[in-house]
Amino acid sequence: EADIYQTPRYLVIGTGKKITLECSQTMGHDKMYWYQQDPGMELHLIHYSYGVNSTEKGDLSSESTVSRIRTEHFPLTLESARPSHTSQYLCASSENLFGGNTGELFFGEGSRLTVL
């Protein structure tokens, strides 16, 4: 069973507010990712990190920012939320590719954000 946690699970917030979505994993994985997914649609990679102090933007442009100060923690921040940010945000982590590891992603349960 994967040990990756996201909070909050659900968040309804007004336009202009600052929000932080938390993601923590206890598996010691160096690699962590944030995906954005609208209901019933594909997952888009918005941020990823290959280790502490490493962050990169993904394939889908996002106004959010991330930080990776500790291996286990990869929070996502929106400085000023807008209705267009309404979506589900999925955090994931994976092992490094050696020793037969497949690079499988372990996902959190997701954070569903609604901006009014």
Added chain:
Amino acid sequence: AQKITQTQPGMFVQEKEAVTLDCTYDTSDPSYGLFWYKQPSSGEMIFLIYQGSYDQQNATEGRYSLNFQKARKSANLVISASQLGDSAMYFCAMREGAYNTDKLIFGTGTRLQVFP
């Protein structure tokens, strides 16, 4: 260009029957990995099966098998003896990128509905 293509937005199957979900991919990297994930309506992502590009045999995990045809660049998921609980979105994904700078790219998904 789409790297992972799932051409079936929706599929229906009767309980106890087998169903095949299609996935084609595009990469020039000789080393890659292919994954299938299931996403029930609750939103979490559940890993089902993995196939490495150098694997000689098709992967199997219980009722799930992956029909890997490397020359055709296809990695179809076969679910045998469908159950009502199999109703969900199914995503095909490909791991691409160099060693330890890899990431997973997802297809648009197929919604499977199993009826009694």
